Each structure stands twice: as structure tokens, then as C-alpha cells.
Amino acid sequence: MTNLEKYKYDVVVIGAGGAGLRAAVEARESGLSVAIICKSLFGKAHTVMAEGGAAASMGNVNSGDNWMVHFRDTMRGGKFLNHYRMAELHAKESPDRIWELEVWGALFDRTKEGKISQRNFGGHEYPRLAHVGDRTGLELIRTMQQRIVALQQQDARDHGNAESHMKVFSELTVTEIIKENGKVAGVYGYWRESGSEVLFDAKSVIIATGGVGKTFKITSNSWEGTGDGHALALRAGANLVDMEFLQFHPTGMVWPPSVRGILVTESVRGEGGILTNNVGERFMFKYIPEVFKNIYADNEAEADRWYLDQDNNRRPPELLPRDEVARAINSEVKAGRGTEHGGVFLDVSKRLSAEVIKKRLPSMWHQFYELAGVDITKEAMEVGPTCHYVMGGVEVEPDTAAAIGVPGLFAAGEVAGGMHGSNRLGGNSLSDLLVFGRRAGMGASEYAKKNGENPVSDAAIKAAAARIEAPFSRTGGENAYSLHAELQEITHNLVGIIRTGSELQEAIEKIAAIRARSANIAVAGDRKFNPGFHLAFDLDNMLLVAESTAKSAILREESRGGHTRDDFPGMNNKWRQVNHISSFDGDKVSVRAQALLPIPKELFDLFDIHELEKYMTPEEITKGGSN
Amino acid sequence: MARKLNLRIWRGDSTNGGLQDVVVEANDGEVVLDVIHRVQATQMGDLAVRWNCKAGKCGSCSMEINGKPRLACMTQVSAYGDDETITVTPLRAFPVIKDLVTDVSFNYRKAMEIPAYSHPENLKPGEARMEQVDVERSQEFRKCIECFLCQDTCHVIRDHEVNKKSFAGPRFFIRIAELDMHPLDTLKNRKKTAQEEHGLGMCNITKCCTEVCPEHIRITDNAIIPMKERVVDEKYDPIRWLGSKIRKREGIV
Numbered sequence: 031m032t033n034l035e036k037y038k039y040d041v042v043v044i045g046a047g048g049a050g051l052r053a054a055v056e057a058r059e060s061g062l063s064v065a066i067i068c069k070s071l072f073g074k075a076h077t078v079m080a081e082g083g084a085a086a087s088m089g090n091v092n093s094g095d096n097w098m099v100h101f102r103d104t105m106r107g108g109k110f111l112n113h114y115r116m117a118e119l120h121a122k123e124s125p126d127r128i129w130e131l132e133v134w135g136a137l138f139d140r141t142k143e144g145k146i147s148q149r150n151f152g153g154h155e156y157p158r159l160a161h162v163g164d165r166t167g168l169e170l171i172r173t174m175q176q177r178i179v180a181l182q183q184q185d186a187r188d189h190g191n192a193e194s195h196m197k198v199f200s201e202l203t204v205t206e207i208i209k210e211n212g213k214v215a216g217v218y219g220y221w222r223e224s225g226s227e228v229l230f231d232a233k234s235v236i237i238a239t240g241g242v243g244k245t246f247k248i249t250s251n252s253w254e255g256t257g258d259g260h261a262l263a264l265r266a267g268a269n270l271v272d273m274e275f276l277q278f279h280p281t282g283m284v285w286p287p288s289v290r291g292i293l294v295t296e297s298v299r300g301e302g303g304i305l306t307n308n309v310g311e312r313f314m315f316k317y318i319p320e321v322f323k324n325i326y327a328d329n330e331a332e333a334d335r336w337y338l339d340q341d342n343n344r345r346p347p348e349l350l351p352r353d354e355v356a357r358a359i360n361s362e363v364k365a366g367r368g369t370e371h372g373g374v375f376l377d378v379s380k381r382l383s384a385e386v387i388k389k390r391l392p393s394m395w396h397q398f399y400e401l402a403g404v405d406i407t408k409e410a411m412e413v414g415p416t417c418h419y420v421m422g423g424v425e426v427e428p429d430t431a432a433a434i435g436v437p438g439l440f441a442a443g444e445v446a447g448g449m450h451g452s453n454r455l456g457g458n459s460l461s462d463l464l465v466f467g468r469r470a471g472m473g474a475s476e477y478a479k480k481n482g483e484n485p486v487s488d489a490a491i492k493a494a495a496a497r498i499e500a501p502f503s504r505t506g507g508e509n510a511y512s513l514h515a516e517l518q519e520i521t522h523n524l525v526g527i528i529r530t531g532s533e534l535q536e537a538i539e540k541i542a543a544i545r546a547r548s549a550n551i552a553v554a555g556d557r558k559f560n561p562g563f564h565l566a567f568d569l570d571n572m573l574l575v576a577e578s579t580a581k582s583a584i585l586r587e588e589s590r591g592g593h594t595r596d597d598f599p600g601m602n603n604k605w606r607q608v609n610h611i612s613s614f615d616g617d618k619v620s621v622r623a624q625a626l627l628p629i630p631k632e633l634f635d636l637f638d639i640h641e642l643e644k645y646m647t648p649e650e651i652t653k654g655g656s657n
Numbered sequence: 658m659a660r661k662l663n664l665r666i667w668r669g670d671s672t673n674g675g676l677q678d679v680v681v682e683a684n685d686g687e688v689v690l691d692v693i694h695r696v697q698a699t700q701m702g703d704l705a706v707r708w709n710c711k712a713g714k715c716g717s718c719s720m721e722i723n724g725k726p727r728l729a730c731m732t733q734v735s736a737y738g739d740d741e742t743i744t745v746t747p748l749r750a751f752p753v754i755k756d757l758v759t760d761v762s763f764n765y766r767k768a769m770e771i772p773a774y775s776h777p778e779n780l781k782p783g784e785a786r787m788e789q790v791d792v793e794r795s796q797e798f799r800k801c802i803e804c805f806l807c808q809d810t811c812h813v814i815r816d817h818e819v820n821k822k823s824f825a826g827p828r829f830f831i832r833i834a835e836l837d838m839h840p841l842d843t844l845k846n847r848k849k850t851a852q853e854e855h856g857l858g859m860c861n862i863t864k865c866c867t868e869v870c871p872e873h874i875r876i877t878d879n880a881i882i883p884m885k886e887r888v889v890d891e892k893y894d895p896i897r898w899l900g901s902k903i904r905k906r907e908g909i910v
Contacts, residue, residue, distance in 0.1 A: 070707075070709055070715075070717065071707070071717065071761065072765060073803055074709045074710075074715045074716070074717050074803075076709070076710070078710065078714050078715050078802070079710050079712065079714055079715070088783075125783070126782065126783075129782035129783040129785075130782050132776075132782065132783075132785050133776045133780075133782055134774065134776070135773070135774030135776070135836075135839065135842075137787075137792045137795055137796055137799060137839070138792075139789060139792070140787055140788065140789040140792060143786065144785075144786030144787050144788055145786065147789075162796065162799070163796075165714070165800065168714065168799075168800075168802065169799060172799060176773060176774065177773075179768055179769060179773060180773035180774070182769065183769065183772070183773055186769075192769055223754055223755075223758075252708075252709040252710045252711065252715065253708065253709060254709060285686070286685060286686020286687070287684060287685075287686060287687070288684075288686055288687045288688055288691045289686075289688075289711070289712070292711065292712045293712075393714070396713070397712060397713065400713070400731055401688070401712075401713075401731070401733075402686075509702070510702075511697070511698040511699075511702065512698075515698075553702070553703075554702040554703055555702065555703030556703070558670065558705075558755055559705035559754055559755040559756070559758055560702075560703040560705070561697060561702070561703065561704065561705065561706070562697075562702035562703050563703070
């Protein structure tokens with residue numbers, strides 16, 4: 031291993047999406063050296079796909095908004111399974127994180143008074159999403175990418191070298207987080223371009239790798255969403271929490287097949303888009319759950335009036351939280367009221383003029399016009415559910431984003447669990463990655479300052495290197511592409527939007543069988559930019575994620591948020607008190623129940639007691655929050 | 658309906674390579690990236706291609722399709738005739754790494770040379786007030802997805818490797834224009850440095866960049882030409898010239 035390429039950094043950030051970049055900025059500003067590792071080119075992360083906006087209770091459009099209202103909406107959206115402290119920090123700190131982006135050059139859309147404009151979104155009581163047309167994620171990524179460049183330019187002035195204290199390692203895959211003496215010591219991986227291996231000695235490591243969508247057949251996620259961080263954390267001894275909760279975004283494109291799954295932003299509904307079935311019925315009125323009856327309109331007239339007068343009318347049911355809308359669409363299609371291509375209609379052309387649609391939803395217009403040949407200013411879109419977001423993720427300490435059980439390891443953004451409970455509200459992910467990206471940067475920096483170097487042993491390097499070499503030493507084994515396709519079929523059919531106990535059991539067995547076969551993957555060609563080789567490692571990660579999801583899902587005998595059991599249709603308050611914790615022993619994933627922390631009194635008191643009765647047991651209500 | 662498609666793919670690396678013919682199935686509504694993926698999964702497991710979002714939002718799958726710089730995810734197979742062979746090659750302006758993947762680090766080096774946004778010192782977070790009409794000018798340029806197709810097509814670098822040192826390219830002219838038009842940016846002289854340090858003068862406004870931009874950013878009309886005009890105004894307007902000498906101001910905004 032004498033020729034091994036080696037680096038030494040205080041903090042290593044895995045992932046260069048919103049959370050990773052925000053964490054890197056924070057760590058560098060605290061004076062430390064930082065490596066940013068990304069699987070793609072710098073600036074291509076999946077965050078660019080976020081369209082609608084970033085939720086923050088700035089109150090620019092409706093001054094009634096504040097952190098408490100945002101906190102309540104987030105908890106409701108997550109069906110009270112959220113880690114209360116994460117939801118609290120998120121609601122309190124989001125406005126500062128948005129304003130800070132302006133200091134770095136971001137240009138959000140404005141109100142008439144010149145403040146940052148905010149738009150309506152599902153589950154948010156007030157217009158709350160700071161946005162830039164429908165390309166808000168791109169604005170976030172670019173702003174932070176340019177902030178990183180600004181910090182590097184400062185280093186060039188101060189130290190004579192732009193990369194002296196912070197460097198972006200693009201197109202590099204991490205295969206292992208290495209621990210020594212029970213603490214994080216570094217990370218190991220390979221350059222995608224050459225296949226050659228790299229070791230980073232690190233005092234602390236931040237995982238910010240995003241989601242797991244590629245585990246599923248129909249997804250809005252890019253190729254990078256292969257659950258790398260989830261699997262790296264599991265393998266390093268950290269826990270995953272609540273992996274049964276996957277968000278199926280209600281509106282993905284369904285036609286043509288090549289774009290199946292690609293997102294149609296919720297802003298289409300926020301701007302007045304309505305959902306109809308193949309007989310022209312505006313069906314969402316049939317699907318308003320009991321817990322939401324007082325805030326959603328049950329007739330078209332009132333729903334339509336809401337767009338003009340939001341204070342005196344209830345919201346249209348198209349703006350229910352995503353899990354409700356996805357299930358409703360699923361039911362309509364199953365009942366034979368779907369479109370030709372298995373979706374429903376989403377129409378914004380009847381409410382807004384062509385000019386306004388092109389102004390407010392430019393990427394959507396573009397996307398449908400160029401990819402589906404549909405002009406959304408004149409005709410309806412065909413949409414259906416698509417795997418969009420994983421609520422579950424690494425179990426962390428809310429204030430520091432430290433991964434529980436692994437000193438020196440931190441996680442933020444989609445890869446972290448707890449914040450969104452059983453269902454995420456649209457707009458809460460962009461603010462999540464800013465709030466907790468910064469906190470992970472702070473937590474990891476503090477840890478790195480307190481802890482000295484922890485050298486990586488030769489034995490650890492050898493083991494990591496052997497794992498990378500393995501698929502090349504086999505010939506005539508399994509094909510990674512086919513195994514991936516098989517896995518996606520299983521998750522789609524057996525662990526998808528609607529689940530049952532027997533199917534989940536079948537899924538667990540089938541996933542284990544694929545995992546056994548994956549140990550025999552052989553790779554054609556050499557190490558140089560070889561996608562077959564890359565997929566072999568991505569697949570390993572997806573298999574662990576799928577196992578964790580299926581095993582968590584079979585335990586939860588109720589339907590809540592992003593987990594629907596056909597055999598246990600209702601929400602059961604008993605299950606609200608339980609988190610599912612996944613861990614990995616090197617051989618298989620095990621899942622155990624863990625009691626959810628009770629909500630402290632001051633947060634408990636923010637809710638109407640009658641609302642809490644819908645979610646909590648009588649004993650919890652009597653207790654009235656913890657002290 | 659599936660049909661057989663003749664695809665010609667450039668395969669190789671920095672040392673050598675050439676076009677290889679394959680026949681691959683293509684279905685209704687598919688884009689070029691779909692059929693490349695099918696080739697990868699069924700015939701050439703190690704075929705190198707960059708891609709991410711597959712929705713025209715990340716700018717990763719840039720390549721040349723029948724000689725034109727395009728995003729493979731936004732190019733419909735049906736745009737070509739049934740008997741037509743589709744030829745895919747790597748971006749010509751950048752060094753090949755492998756197959757359809759090129760080394761685009763030139764662009765990241767240029768990004769590092771553009772001075773960052775500079776916020777007014779006394780303006781605290783949350784205090785900024787801007788008119789929508791004023792932010793829209795810069796927002797047009799911030800739509801850029803950094804696919805670098807404009808850089809690839811620009812003949813100043815496409816045909817003259819030697820110019821790369823002194824020419825930032827259309828992507829970075831819109832970056833400079835975006836900062837120059839940013840309602841709050843405090844750094845002066847952005848246009849002047851565009852001319853003197855980043856090679857704005859070498860652009861002879863053939864508009865090739867605008868033509869290939871998948872985001873339809875009016876690179877030439879809205880960024881390059883206005884900057885060129887203002888630079889010329891400042892340089893050759895005798896009254897402004899005199900004013901700048903007498904009052905010893907650092908350039909004129």
C-alpha cells in the first residue's frame with residue numbers, strides 16, 4: 031500500500047448536495063480543513079431537482095406565520111412521529127438560513143415590498159416557501175457552490191493556494207468509513223475516473239449523501255440516490271431510524287416511459303392545479319381524512335374561493351400532505367378511473383393564463399413540452415405516484431447531528447432520520463438541509479477540535495482495498511445491472527405504496543436471495559470510469575437499505591404517513607410511541623422497537639388538546655407533555 | 658412500439674479510440690440517454706457516460722449527437738429518421754477521459770477566477786429589499802445548469818486550444834453579467850475585468866452559445882452584447898474618459 035493516495039483533513043464531508051455544502055461552509059468558517067467528496071461533478075447533486083421552495087416562517091406574505099405555526103404543521107405532516115427537537119430547531123432556524131443565502135448572493139423571487147416572496151404548499155398553513163420560479167434547489171446549490179468558491183478564493187489570498195484548506199474531490203465514491211479504537215478515523219474510496227484508491231485520514235466525518243430512490247423502480251431520484259450514506263453508517267455501527275417511511279410523491283410523470291417518475295412539482299397544485307380522474311371528477315374531496323376535515327374544503331366552490339381569500343375559506347384538498355394525495359391517486363387508478371397510462375389528470379390550464387403558467391412554472395412547461403409533447407398551458411398533465419424521499423435515516427442527536435453510537439460521525443439532510451416523522455412536508459427538505467447541514471458542520475468541527483488524530487491502521491486499509499478488488503477477481507458471475515433491476519421489481523411490487531405482511535415477508539426473503547447472489551458479481555472491463563463496477567458498490571448499499579425498509583415495515587402494524595399496510599389500514603396511536611431502529615452486524619440487518627421521546631410541555635402546549643387526541647393515547651394527553 | 662435503432666458510439670480514451678456501431682432497441686418516447694443506458698446494460702457494461710437527473714436540470718449528460726452539442730436526456734430518438742444512424746461522441750472542446758466522458762475541469766478553474774459576490778457590509782441578513790424586475794435580469798443567468806454546451810460550441814476555444822488560457826467562455830460571461838446586474842453586488846469594474854482578464858473582446862457574437870443553451874438563456878443578447886457595449890462606452894466616450902481622469906474614480910459603473 032506504499033503507493034496509496036492519501037490525504038489528511040480535520041473534517042471530511044461525504045456528499046456535495048445542499049446539506050454537505052452547507053456543512054462544509056460551516057466547518058471551513060470555523061477554521062478547519064475540509065474535504066468535500068462527491069460521486070458526481072461539483073454542482074450536480076440531486077438538490078438541483080428541488081423545485082417548489084424552502085419552507086421558512088419569515089412571515090413575508092402572511093405576518094401571522096411564525097416558528098410555532100411551522101412546528102405544528104411539520105408535526106402534523108409527520109403524524110407526530112417526528113423527533114420533536116429536530117422539528118423545533120428546524121422551525122426556529124429556517125428563516126436565518128434563508129436570509130444568510132442572500133448574503134452569499136442568492137436571488138429569490140420578491141414580494142411587492144421587495145422582501146423574499148413565499149408560496150403556498152401542501153400542509154403549510156401559510157404561504158411559506160421561499161422560491162425562485164420552480165428551480166429553487168438549483169439556486170441553493172449554486173449559491174453554496176459559489177460560497178465554497180468564495181472561501182477558496184479567500185484561502186488563495188491568505189495562504190497562496192485556493193485548495194490549501196478546502197478541496198472538492200469530484201467523482202469519487204466512498205466505500206468505507208473506517209473506525210479505529212471505536213472512533214471515526216477516516217474514509218476509503220476510489221476515483222470513478224481511474225478506479226484508483228484513496229484514503230482520507232479524518233478527525234470527523236459528515237455523511238450527507240441524500241436518499242435511496244434508486245432502490246425503487248419508479249423514482250424521481252437521480253442515479254446517485256443509492257442509499258450510500260445509509261449503508262456506510264450501518265456498516266460503521268450507526269443506527270437507522272424508521273426506514274419503513276418512504277415518501278411517494280403524488281405527482282410524477284407517467285408518460286412517456288423514459289421519463290416515468292420524474293417529478294411534477296407540488297407548486298402546480300399550489301398555484302391552482304386540480305386533480306381529476308378519467309370521468310372528469312375532482313376526486314380529492316372524497317379523500318379528506320378525519321384529522322384534516324376542519325382545514326380542508328369539502329366542496330369545489332369553497333376550494334376555488336380559497337385562492338382569492340385564504341382567511342375565510344378552507345384549503346383545496348389537492349393541497350393535503352403528500353401521503354394523502356399519493357394514496358388517493360393510487361386508489362383512483364386501482365378502481366379503474368385512471369388515465370390511459372395509469373395516472374390521473376393534473377390541470378392548471380383552466381385556472382391560469384398561458385403567460386402566468388410560463389412565468390411561475392417555467393421548468394414544468396419546458397419539461398412537459400420537450401419530453402412529453404404536452405403544452406400544459408392548454409392541456410392536462412398525466413401524473414402518478416413516484417418514490418421521492420426517504421423519511422428514515424441515520425439516528426442523530428438533534429443539536430449536533432452526531433450519529434448515535436459512532437463518535438466522530440455526523441449526518442445531515444435526507445440521509446438523517448427523525449426530522450420529518452412518517453411524512454415530510456414539501457419545502458421542508460431544503461430548509462432541513464440548511465439547518466442541519468450547518469449544525470452537522472458545527473458538531474463535526476467541535477468534535478474535531480476536541481479529538482486528536484486517530485490514525486488508520488494497515489489492516490483497515492487492506493480490508494477496504496480487498497473489498498474493492500473483489501468483483502474484478504471473479505469471472506462469469508452475476509451481472510450488477512440485472513440484479514439491480516430484480517431488486518427494483520421486488521421493492522416496487524412488495525415494499526411499495528401499499529404493503530401487506532405476507533408480501534413483506536416474501537420481500538425480505540427475496541432481498542436476502544439477491545444479496546447472496548450479489549456476493550458473486552463479476553465486472554467486465556477494467557477500473558477506468560466503469561459504470562458496471564460502480565453499480566456493484568451502489569447495489570450493495572441499496573440491498574442494505576431495502577432489507578432495513580422491509581424489516582421495519584413488517585413490524586409496523588398500522589398505516590401512517592409514508593407507510594400504508596393494507597392489512598392494518600388505520601393509524602393506531604399505540605404505534606406513535608414507537609421508532610424502529612435498524613442496525614447491522616456485518617451479516618444481516620436487525621430491527622428493534624424503541625420508545626419515542628415524549629414531547630416537552632412547552633411544545634405540547636402549542637397544540638389544541640382536541641387535535642392531540644387524534645394522535646395520542648389518553649394517558650399521554652393526561653400527562654400533558656414531559657417536564 | 659419498439660424498433661431497432663442504429664447507434665454509433667465513440668469509444669476510447671485519451672490515447673486512442675473510434676466509432677463503434679451497435680444495434681439497440683428503442684421504444685416510443687425514449688431519449689438518446691435511454692438507448693445509451695440500454696446499450697450499457699445489455700452490450701457494453703463498461704461504457705462510460707455521465708448523467709444524473711435525466712430531466713434536463715443538472716447538465717451532466719452533455720455530448721455531441723450527430724455533431725451537435727446536446728443533452729442526451731433532452732434529445733428524443735424520434736427527432737431522427739427511422740433509418741437514420743444516430744452518432745454520439747464526447748464534447749470536442751474538452752479532453753476525453755473515456756468514451757463519452759470528458760475532462761471539464763477547465764470550467765471549474767475558470768469559475769475560480771471570477772471574483773465572488775460581494776454583499777454590502779452594512780446590510781444585515783433579512784434586510785435586503787429588491788424589486789422583482791431587478792432580480793429577474795440576473796435570475797435569467799442563474800438558470801444556468803452548467804452543462805458547458807456553450808463552452809463546447811464556442812469556436813474561440815473549440816477550434817483554438819491556445820485561447821483557453823485567456824478566454825473564460827460564455828458560461829462565465831453570464832456569471833460575470835449576473836453579478837454585474839445583481840442589485841446588491843458592491844464589487845466595481847466587473848465589465849472591465851471581463852474585457853481585460855476574461856477575454857470578452859475575443860467573442861465575435863456569432864450566437865452559437867445561445868443556440869445550444871438548453872435553458873434558452875439569451876447569452877449573447879442579454880449578457881455579452883450589453884457588457885461589450887458598456888465597456889466600449891466607458892473606453893471611448895470622451896466626456897466619461899475626461900471625468901474619470903479628473904475625479905480619479907475607479908472606473909464608472
